[in-house]
Amino acid sequence: MRQYSFFDRLIGQADNVxxxxxxxxxxxxxxxxxxxxAEAGLSNEEKRQVAGFMRVNHTGEVCAQALYQGxxxxxxxxxxxxxxxRAAQEEVDHLAWCNERLNALNARPSVLNPLFxxxxxxxxxxxxxxxxxxSLGFVAETERQVCEHLQTHLNKLPMNDQRTxxxxxxxxxxxxxxxxxxIRAGAAELPPPLQQGMRALAKxxxxxxxxx
Numbered sequence: 001m002r003q004y005s006f007f008d009r010l011i012g013q014a015d016n017v018x019x020x021x022x023x024x025x026x027x028x029x030x031x032x033x034x035x036x037x038a039e040a041g042l043s044n045e046e047k048r049q050v051a052g053f054m055r056v057n058h059t060g061e062v063c064a065q066a067l068y069q070g071x072x073x074x075x076x077x078x079x080x081x082x083x084x085x086r087a088a089q090e091e092v093d094h095l096a097w098c099n100e101r102l103n104a105l106n107a108r109p110s111v112l113n114p115l116f117x118x119x120x121x122x123x124x125x126x127x128x129x130x131x132x133x134x135s136l137g138f139v140a141e142t143e144r145q146v147c148e149h150l151q152t153h154l155n156k157l158p159m160n161d162q163r164t165x166x167x168x169x170x171x172x173x174x175x176x177x178x179x180x181x182x183i184r185a186g187a188a189e190l191p192p193p194l195q196q197g198m199r200a201l202a203k204x205x206x207x208x209x210x211x212x
Contacts, residue, residue: 028096029089033170034163039104046158051107052210053153054164057171058098059110059209060146063120064091067142070124071135087139087178094174097167104163110209136187141195143179145202147172 042050068088102109110116127138150172157165190198 026092026096026099028093030093032097032100033166034097034101037163037166039163040158040160042158042161046161047105047107050157050161050164051102051105053157054098054101054105055107055110056206056209057150057153057168058095058102059113059116059205060149061091061095061098062109062113063116063205064088064142064146065095066117066120067124067127067139070121070126071128071139074125074128074135087181090174090178094171097171101164101167110212112209112212116205116209133186133188134190136182136185137190140179140182140187141190141198143175143182145198146175147179149202149206150175 065088068091072088099109123138124135127135150168154165154168154172157168
């Protein structure tokens with residue numbers, strides 16, 4: 001099996017950047033959980049609300065791609081890099097599903113995605129350089145907060161919007177599995193101030209991308 005150099009991986013990451021930010025270029029390996037469900041008769045206000053939720057979740061998946069790609073680039077152990085790549089592929093499914101749902105709602109992704117991608121990639125690369133246990137700890141805490149965030153959206157969705165609900169439920173299940181994977185692989189628990197800082201940054205992202 002070929003051993004890829006740091007620069008090989010860097011070129012691969014550049015390709016991933018382009019694919020992630022050009023949402024229509026992203027192809028899911030799994031069919032969307034919404035594919036077999038009928039579209040609900042949502043009011044214009046409900047459509048705006050759901051589109052806002054899905055725009056936030058789409059940006060969250062852009063950030064997840066950047067985070068995992070940054071960590072995979074700098075992770076020290078090959079097995080940790082492979083775990084990061086596998087989780088990133090599942091996040092590609094999420095990215096594609098969110099984009100499909102936005103298209104169905106005649107809505108667009110956030111124009112701030114390149115900014116949040118760059119910030120998340122930098123954080124992921126720094127986490128990887130700090131050591132694999134801290135990198136995995138960052139994944140575990142991120143996924144824990146994402147699961148909480150998805151539950152908030154699930155609680156606020158219109159009851160008859162089963163298509164969006166199916167997508168978010170599957171995403172929540174996958175994110176929970178990614179958290180458990182990181183813990184099993186030896187994730188360190190992040191200090192409370194860092195956890196709080198992550199929540200503050202996530203709040204900025206959700207409050208801006210809901211509208212923009």
